[in-house]
Structures are given as structure tokens and as C-alpha cells.
Amino acid sequence: MIVAENLTKRYGDKTAVDGVSFTVAPGRVTGFLGPNGAGKSTTMRMIVGLDRPTAGRVTVGGQDYRRLRSPLTEVGVLLDAKAIHTGRSARNHLRAMAATHGIGAQRVDEVIELTGIGAVAGKRAGGFSLGMGQRLGIAAALLGDPHTLILDEPVNGLDPEGVRWVRQFVRHLAGEGRTVLLSSHLMSEMSQTADHVIVLGRGRVLADAPLPELVRTWTTTTLLVRSPRLSDLVTALEIPDATISAVEPGAAQITGITPETVGDIAAAHGIPLYELSPRVGSLEDAYLALTDDSVEYKTKEIA
Template structure:
């Protein structure tokens, strides 16, 4: 279990993390989300003692990470896949880490196979692609068979097979009762992986909830309707607390009215329906709605002719 209580980190006048409290529980995959500059990486660094909090505290299984006698066997961490000796082979990098805790070479061979880097284990880590570097970083995090895993953007640079492998691996780890804290900017992947979500924005906790609850709270369910008499149907269903958006001459998106009710109203008027599809919001929709005011870095999309388009979140 990871517990943060009033955790803060300041760099001069800037609060990178501001009075953050949360609990990451065992047996679940907890997604750690937020825009660039939200404070996620700083928080993770404080969890494992790389940054000292300006205020508050954070513990792993009730202890300060820096007081753990054998941290590799307690917490597996991937914060920077490039943090390797570039002149060493992948296997020797792992052997050096294992030696700090007296772990046998057999365990090095095990994590090499788990991470799928057996064919390149004797090559220099400095020559690895981003994806292979990520796999090596995950192998290092697994060396001590830890009960807690902290993985920052572990699927960055991985191919689809690697992404699916990470997803299956962390879900299996949680099913064994391990604590898993996972950050990613890939909302579609997080939606398939996480059970619980913590969202940071400008250093503060914006949400801390089960993923389905977060989506329900920050998105609106809609019904997609296609009919040759869409305009007539729009007028029929319009009313207080009902939103009707015409997306084409024969299609509507309707919020505030259930699909069965729309079908009954159309049938009463003899309006043919060619499609009646309920749709729910996504994690991406909820995330953008939640963090819209907390985005610190933005870009502006510009078309080929140089005329500015609407502002787009980076």
C-alpha cells in the first residue's frame, strides 16, 4: 500500500505538488493521470525517496522508502528507462542491480525471459530502442519480486504486442494482491488496464475514484439516432434537460432521454429509425472534462495555409 498525506514539493515559488493525499491499495491497478507538469513524476520520485517533500509524508507499506532494508524486494520502480550504464549489456546491468541485494543470477535470467529481452540480453543497453529500453526497465523493476510496482509510462515506445503484454502483466500482478501504481498518457490503454484512477492537475488531486465512477461523473450518456425524418424527430424529443445535436441531415445525438423512450416516441409518430445506439462516455472524455482548467502547457494547431485553428491541448 502507498499512502500520501499532505504531500507537497516546492521549487522556489512554484508548487509542483500541493497538499496531495491519496492511498494506492493492493489488489488493484491504480492509474495515475494528469497533464504535463501536473506533478505526477515528482510525486513518484518522492514515493521512492529521490525527492524530499517540502511538507507531508509518503509511505510504502507504512514505511519511508529510504528506511527499507532491501528496497528492490519491496518496491519495483520504472521512472526512467534510460537510467542505465550504456556500455553494459542488458544482462550485466541487471546483474549489477541484483548484486546490491544478493539476488542470484538465476533471478536475472528469469526477469529477462519475463520481459522478453532474451535475444538482446548480451547487447549494450545504450544501443537499445525506446521500446527495448522500457522492457529492460520493467525487468529491473521485477528483480526483487516486489509486492509494490510503480511504473511511469511503461508502454512508451512499445509495439502493440508489448503494450498488451504490459497490460496483462500489471493486471496479473494486481490479481496476486500486489500494489500497482501506473502512469500513462494513453487514455484508451488506461481504460482497459486501471481499476482506480487518481488525477492530478497543477499539483493538486482533481479526482480519486474507481474508473467507472469517474467516467459516469464527468461524461454524459447519449443516444445516436439515424432517421430519414431526423428533423421531425428532433422537434418531437426536444424539451427541458434534453440536448439534441444534429450531426448530419439524417443523424442526431440525443442526451437526457433513454433509447427506449426515443424509440417509443418515434413509433407513435410513425417515424422510421435506421439506427438507435446508446453510447457512454469514455475515460478520455472524462479526463479532458476534468483537467480542462488544469492544463499548463498548450499548443495551437495551425493548418497548412497558416490560418490559426482552435486551441488544442498538448
């Protein structure tokens, strides 16, 4: 379990993390989201002792990371896949890490095969592609078979097979009761992977909730309706809170009303329906609505 309590980090007059509190519980995948500059990377660095908090504290398994006697076997970390000795082979890089904790060569071979880098394990890590570097970083994080896993953008550069493997593997680890904190900007992937989501914006927690609850709270369900008597249906649906907008001839989008109500009203007026489809908002929709005022580096929209 990871517990942050009023975690704060300032760099001069810049507050990167501002009184952040959250709990990453075991047994589920917790997604860690936020725009660039939101404080995610700084928070993760403080979790593993690379940055010292200005105020507050964060513990892993009830302890300060710096006090862990065997960090690799307690916490697996991928923050920067390029943090390797570029002149070493992948296997020797992992062996050097393993030697610091008395981890045997057999475990090194296991994580090499597990992450699919067996064919290049003897090659210099500095020549790896982005995807292979990510796989090596994940192998390093798994080396000590840790109870807690912290991965920052682990699918960056991976091919579809690798992305699916990461998704299935972290869910498997969570299913074993381990603690998994996963950061990513890929909302579609996060929606398939995370059980719970923490969203940061400008250094503060904007949301901390189960993923379905977050989507339900920050999105609106839209109904797509098709009917040969659409104008009659629109007239019949002129009730408070219902908003109707035309999509194309014979079709409209409706919000503020349930599909059951639309169906009942259409039946009562003898209006045939060719389609009545609820379209539920996505994690991406919820994320964009939630962080709209917290984007520090906002691009110009294309008209």
C-alpha cells in the same frame, strides 16, 4: 499499499505538489494521470525517496521508502529507463542490481526472458532502442519480485505486442494482490488497464475514483438517432433537458434523454427508427474535461 498524506513539494517559489493525499490499494491497477507539469513525476520520486517532501509524508507498506531494509524486494520502480550504465550489457546491469540484494543469477535470467530481451541480453544497454530500454527498465523493476510496482510511462516506445504484454502483466500482478501504480499519457491504453484512477492538475488531486465512475461523472452519453421522419421525431422530442443537433440528413445526436424515452416517444407517434445507439464518453473525454483548466502547456487548436 501506498499512502500519501498532505504531500507537498516546493522548489523555491514554485509548488510542484500541493497538499496531495491518496491511497493506492493492493489488488487493483491504479492509473496516475495528469498533464505535463501536473506533479506526477515529482510525486513518484517522493514515494521512492528520490525527492524529500517539503511537507506531508508518503509511505509504502506502512514505512518510509528510505527505511525499507530490502527495497528491491519491496518496491519495483521504473521512473527513467535511461538510468543505466550504458557500457554494461543488459544482463550485467541486472546482475549488478541483483548483487546489492543477494538476488541470484537465476532470477536475472527469469526477468530477462519474462520481458523478452533474451536475444539482446549480452549487448551494451547504451545501444538499446527506446522500446528495448523500456523492457530492460521493466526487468529491473521486477527483479526483486516486489509486492509494489511503480511504473512511469512503461509502454513508451514499445511495439503493440509489448504494450499488450505490459497491460496483461500488470493486471495479473494486481490480481495476485500486489499494489500497482501506473502512469501514462495513453488514455486508450489506460482505459483497458486501470481499475482506479488518480488525476493530478497543477500539483493537486482533481479526481480519485474507480475508472467507470470517473467516466460516468465527467462525460455525457450521446444518442445517435436515424429516422426517415427525423423532423417529426425532433418535434416530438421537444422536452426539457433534451438537446438535439443534426449530424447529417436523417440523423441527429441527442443528449439529456434516455434511449428508452426516445424509443417510447417514437413508438407512440408511429415514427420508425433505423438506429438508436448510445455513445458513451471515453476516459480521454473525461480526462480532457477534468483537466481543461489545469493544462499548463496548452497547444493552439487547429481550426
